[in-house]
Amino acid sequence: MTNLAPAIFIRGAVKRYGEITAVDGLDLVVPDGICLGLLGPNGAGKSTTMRLLTGQSRADAGEIRMLGLPMPAQSKQVRALMGVVPQMDNLDEDLTVRDNLAVFAHLYRVAKGEREAAVRRAMGIAQLTDRAGTRVSKLSGGMRRRLLIARGLVHSPRLVLLDEPTVGLDPQIRQELWSLISRLREDGVTTLMSTHYIEEAERLADECALMSHGKVVARGTPGELIKEHAGEEVQEHFAPSERLAELESLAKGLGLSTRRTGPSVSVLKSEQLTEEQRARLGPPNVRRAPTLEDVFVVLTGETVE
Numbered sequence: 001m002t003n004l005a006p007a008i009f010i011r012g013a014v015k016r017y018g019e020i021t022a023v024d025g026l027d028l029v030v031p032d033g034i035c036l037g038l039l040g041p042n043g044a045g046k047s048t049t050m051r052l053l054t055g056q057s058r059a060d061a062g063e064i065r066m067l068g069l070p071m072p073a074q075s076k077q078v079r080a081l082m083g084v085v086p087q088m089d090n091l092d093e094d095l096t097v098r099d100n101l102a103v104f105a106h107l108y109r110v111a112k113g114e115r116e117a118a119v120r121r122a123m124g125i126a127q128l129t130d131r132a133g134t135r136v137s138k139l140s141g142g143m144r145r146r147l148l149i150a151r152g153l154v155h156s157p158r159l160v161l162l163d164e165p166t167v168g169l170d171p172q173i174r175q176e177l178w179s180l181i182s183r184l185r186e187d188g189v190t191t192l193m194s195t196h197y198i199e200e201a202e203r204l205a206d207e208c209a210l211m212s213h214g215k216v217v218a219r220g221t222p223g224e225l226i227k228e229h230a231g232e233e234v235q236e237h238f239a240p241s242e243r244l245a246e247l248e249s250l251a252k253g254l255g256l257s258t259r260r261t262g263p264s265v266s267v268l269k270s271e272q273l274t275e276e277q278r279a280r281l282g283p284p285n286v287r288r289a290p291t292l293e294d295v296f297v298v299l300t301g302e303t304v305e
């Protein structure tokens with residue numbers, strides 16, 4: 001292992017399930033110390049990518065190195081060095097908070113004499129110190145999620161994989177988890193976080209990689225992605241559906257991307273329109289700043305939940 005190696009290096013990874021190519025020539029490099037948001041719609045291949053990185057799945061082609069070590073050849077060593085927080089809550093219901101963490105401290109090969117301190121530290125991260133002796137079955141949903149994250153951190157890993165950490169949770173619990181995840185970043189832990197919540201990526205990630213059909217289709221800071229793919233201004237037109245279709249085709253003819261949201265069409269990069277082109281499109285109802293959501297929709301062709 002060398003300090004110069006990126007935390008995650010993926011080149012040309014392919015994973016097929018029968019006819020389906022879930023990961024299709026994926027290139028992704030995550031440098032040390034950043035939080036990278038792996039953003040994409042359902043089915044884009046995020047979970048499959050995570051499984052390749054944890055060694056749960058083996059790529060059909062390509063090269064994967066984690067912390068400088070080749071996968072899956074050295075997946076055992078890699079697993080001891082990184083933390084994995086799964087999408088599904090698989091905590092042991094019958095064990096206490098402390099014992100759930102102690103089991104993982106053991107699995108992650110924390111030295112015997114250091115385990116108690118590691119468990120205490122993880123309980124602190126999850127803000128569950130006063131619940132040390134409580135069984136998991138008695139915890140609230142938010143507490144369980146915090147414990148699930150802390151469990152992946154019990155051995156103080158340099159690299160953490162978070163697979164859809166707040167999927168299906170209510171907004172308050174999501175906020176709590178966001179604070180916990182942003183503290184990881186402050187501590188310099190490299191984090192790869194898959195999500196299909198744009199706001200989550202926007203708030204937590206230093207950089208985002210946008211995945212679609214098994215590939216990264218765009219990569220950069222949220223600001224860079226917005227500037228490159230959505231420009232400086234979006235103009236939004238509300239109109240009957242026939243007029244919306246006409247506006248879409250006009251904008252397309254001018255080389256501009258559009259986004260349909262219910263009763264409106266948004267024209268991206270509208271700052272590029274000439275006076276004459278503006279007159280053809282007619283006055284918009286709204287002018288607004290572009291968002292990462294606009295980029296997501298335009299590049300993946302998907303709508304947002």
Ligand SMILES: Nc1ncnc2c1ncn2[C@@H]1O[C@H](COP(=O)(O)OP(=O)(O)OP(=O)(O)O)[C@@H](O)[C@H]1O
Binds near residue numbers: 042043049
């Ligand atoms: N074990 C499997 N067997 C067959 N097909 C699979 C398997 N796992 C994933 N796929 C398919 O591979 C594609 C990518 O799935 P994947 O779960 O990686 O996407 P995702 O971006 O994580 O989406 P989600 O957010 O829904 O989990 C999908 O078409 C999915 O149906």
